[in-house]
Amino acid sequence: MKVAVVGLGKVGLPLAAQYASRGLGVSGCDTDAGRVDDLNAGGCPVEGEAELEGRLRAAQKAGLFTATTDTPAAVAESDVVIIIVPVALDNANDPDFTHLDDAVADVKRGLRSGSLVVVETTVPVGTTRHRVGAALEGALIAASPERVSSGRIFRDLKTYPKVIGPINEPSWDMAEAFYTASLEAPCLLRMRDPETAEFAKLAEGIYRDVNIALAGELAKYADSLGIDVTEAIEAANSQPYSHIHQPGVGVGGHCLPVYPHFIPEGVNATLTRAGREINDGMAGYGVAKLEGTLGSLKDTTVLILGLAYRPDVKEASHSSALLLAQALSERGAKPLVHDPYFSNEEVMSLGLEPSGDLASERVDAIVVQAWHNAYADLDFAAFRGCRAVLDGRNSLDRASVEAAGMIYLGVGR
């Protein structure tokens, strides 16, 4: 079987490497010519993905992987086409199908009869049939939303069942043969149709977003009572029906903050929409808590540790760091942002001010947004003049912050 992977990003490139590791010939297609040239010259444009570089090099050596900008030509030689380009949100928080529509138009130009097209991008329910399927009329189609998390993709591919919603029986036969050959997933979960597969992925994402919102709401209540919510959640979760997530200063990334918006206007999704609102309000809540402790934030300098939306990834999409910086600025503070994964230019490109060297930075307060491994040995005592630390992920040891002479604030602690 030959495979074309359309979209060589943080997910598409590891998928291409996975299929090639199993002996399939893979053409990786991307519109970014720089990325394609880099790959063909032996580079690896995706950072922080365990095993990726080694697998890519082995695949190239074995003649099983090449990258190209010519999607139609690659598709014309392929039995299976995997579409994994982003569907993000536009400025009105509506799904933006530009990349998907462009990719499908290219696929259509090369697609041969009998080849299977799988939509692995997370999409609003109905997109595979009514948008992709309608454009590729008569093709074998399936939806199989990718469930992995970047940074641990090869592990996730081996661990999670593969959810597949075929449009008809021949599509299932091809999809079953392809995923059995290309993955080491514990099992294939056949859905009755593409819509159910699309829905399952939205449900996973919305469940987590709403669950974290619940943890945030409980954290605020716990704060008002002087209770440590982490201790209470741990106790609650010791019973098998309780799976409360951890509260924090917000939910970022290009999945959880995005998928709730895939439920169309007019659908009654009160809880889902409230969850989004609560999560987006947590940065402001944390900053207000800091302000309440310090009296005022006017003319203070506040260091935000971690631009990435979660620890140890280089991904700032919808990061809570942006909402924290905004909330701090609104209260007259100057936010500085530090992240070992991002250059000063990359921080500035998001409209944020990068911090200088942490050892010499003078700040009035610190907000932990993403507690990267690189911060494990951070010495708070080195921040002379710093009065308080808001542990936005409840990741710190309270005693070590207090030993440095600073006030410790958590979310619900």
Ligand SMILES: NC(=O)c1ccc[n+]([C@@H]2O[C@H](COP(=O)([O-])OP(=O)(O)OC[C@H]3O[C@@H](n4cnc5c(N)ncnc54)[C@H](O)[C@@H]3O)[C@@H](O)[C@H]2O)c1
């Ligand atoms: N990143 C994750 O952790 C994750 C997890 C699960 C699922 N997903 C799904 O995967 C999708 C892609 O995520 P990602 O992190 O790989 O995105 P990404 O932004 O890292 O990469 C997308 C790639 O697609 C390319 N591209 C855009 N339009 C194209 C076109 N018309 N033809 C060919 N290539 C095109 C871009 O140049 C880029 O290289 C997400 O939108 C989501 O639906 C992502």
